[in-house]
Amino acid sequence: MKIVTVVGARPQFIKAASVSRALAGVAKEVMVHTGQHYDEKMSDVFFAELEIPEPAYHLHVGSASHGAQTGRMMEGIEEVLLAENPDWVLVYGDTNSTLAASIAAVKLHIPIAHVEAGLRSGRMDMPEEVNRILTDRVSRLLFCPSQVAVDHLAADGIVDGVHIVGDVMTDAVHHIMAAIDGHETAVEYPDGYFAATLHRAENTTREALPKVLAVLASVPGPVVLPLHPRTKNALAEQGLVLPDNVDVIEPLGYSAMIALVQGAEAVLTDSGGLQKEAVILGTRVVTLRSETEWVETVEIGANDVVGTDADRMCQALKRGPIDMESVARIFPVGASQKIAEIVSSV
Numbered sequence: 001m002k003i004v005t006v007v008g009a010r011p012q013f014i015k016a017a018s019v020s021r022a023l024a025g026v027a028k029e030v031m032v033h034t035g036q037h038y039d040e041k042m043s044d045v046f047f048a049e050l051e052i053p054e055p056a057y058h059l060h061v062g063s064a065s066h067g068a069q070t071g072r073m074m075e076g077i078e079e080v081l082l083a084e085n086p087d088w089v090l091v092y093g094d095t096n097s098t099l100a101a102s103i104a105a106v107k108l109h110i111p112i113a114h115v116e117a118g119l120r121s122g123r124m125d126m127p128e129e130v131n132r133i134l135t136d137r138v139s140r141l142l143f144c145p146s147q148v149a150v151d152h153l154a155a156d157g158i159v160d161g162v163h164i165v166g167d168v169m170t171d172a173v174h175h176i177m178a179a180i181d182g183h184e185t186a187v188e189y190p191d192g193y194f195a196a197t198l199h200r201a202e203n204t205t206r207e208a209l210p211k212v213l214a215v216l217a218s219v220p221g222p223v224v225l226p227l228h229p230r231t232k233n234a235l236a237e238q239g240l241v242l243p244d245n246v247d248v249i250e251p252l253g254y255s256a257m258i259a260l261v262q263g264a265e266a267v268l269t270d271s272g273g274l275q276k277e278a279v280i281l282g283t284r285v286v287t288l289r290s291e292t293e294w295v296e297t298v299e300i301g302a303n304d305v306v307g308t309d310a311d312r313m314c315q316a317l318k319r320g321p322i323d324m325e326s327v328a329r330i331f332p333v334g335a336s337q338k339i340a341e342i343v344s345s346v
């Protein structure tokens with residue numbers, strides 16, 4: 001059994017690390033890195049820290065418009081698939097790397113296994129939503145984190161090959177927690193700090209970014225912000241400065257990010273992955289978007305979706321601790337193992 005895994009963006013390295021560990025011994029995995037994320041701090045640190053095998057192929061595609069970036073990836077992935085002739089192509093999430101691999105594979109009649117299938121925001125103006133819908137449509141195996149995701153697929157008429165396995169991010173967080181257990185974290189943050197991340201296209205526009213900064217300025221305490229390059233570029237282009245209570249730091253590796261989130265009063269973010277990581281770690285989340293794909297985290301009272309409304313953000317920060325029994329129920333461990341078992345047995 002040979003599997004070609006295609007990754008390209010930061011959260012995919014984290015998820016693939018968990019599943020790769022489970023696949024070792026049951027399948028030969030060939031790792032392809034598209035190069036969608038290429039800064040050392042957005043890519044290499046994750047491979048080193050999470051002990052992901054060096055990619056067998058690195059396409060060095062880099063940043064470009066959606067069409068150009070996706071097209072270049074498709075061309076490179078197609079060559080790899082023709083050379084490797086795998087039994088499966090394994091893809092993660094909803095990035096342009098996910099879509100490029102899916103289109104290249106389906107045209108070569110190679111079956112696709114999609115991890116994090118069935119997520120929906122209901123917003124076709126988000127590039128990620130387009131990538132998810134198209135990838136789900138052409139996938140043979142669809143690994144869903146929850147019943148909500150299964151229901152979304154059913155609504156689109158997709159019922160064959162659908163499996164609820166839980167969320168691979170849970171395995172990733174538990175693995176790194178065990179690895180850093182007892183180790184002092186090198187960095188000290190200000191007392192009572194909040195952690196924030198921002199990178200979504202819809203939050204970095206000229207209209208949205210000043211509003212998001214106003215929300216950060218209203219946080220009742222210091223805010224530590226590891227800055228994504230997209231947001232850094234947008235601030236410079238728009239001539240905006242961050243509020244005084246915001247401490248900017250470089251993008252963090254995985255264990256440092258987990259330590260930052262665990263020690264924070266709460267997390268403010270527009271990232272899908274970080275919403276889950278925070279809740280798994282017992283840290284309250286405020287989502288700076290108008291919707292979330294992770295509705296279960298809202299239902300258990302751990303996540304408030306506030307858009308750019310500073311008053312709602314402040315109200316959300318006053319809520320009490322998260323119920324960890326509910327967290328364990330919505331984020332069971334073991335998704336990576338189940339995925340490895342299912343892919344290697346069909």
Ligand code: UD1
Nearest residue numbers: 009010036037038039042063094095096127128199229230
């Ligand atoms: C991508 C995914 C998003 C995911 C996110 C995780 C798509 C459409 N979006 O968003 O779903 O949540 O990754 O971080 O695939 N840049 C650099 N260095 C890098 C990477 C990016 O400077 O290593 C800058 C470039 O200016 C680039 C911009 O960031 O144009 C956006 O990068 P891109 O990969 O297009 O999307 P992300 O915002 O990272």
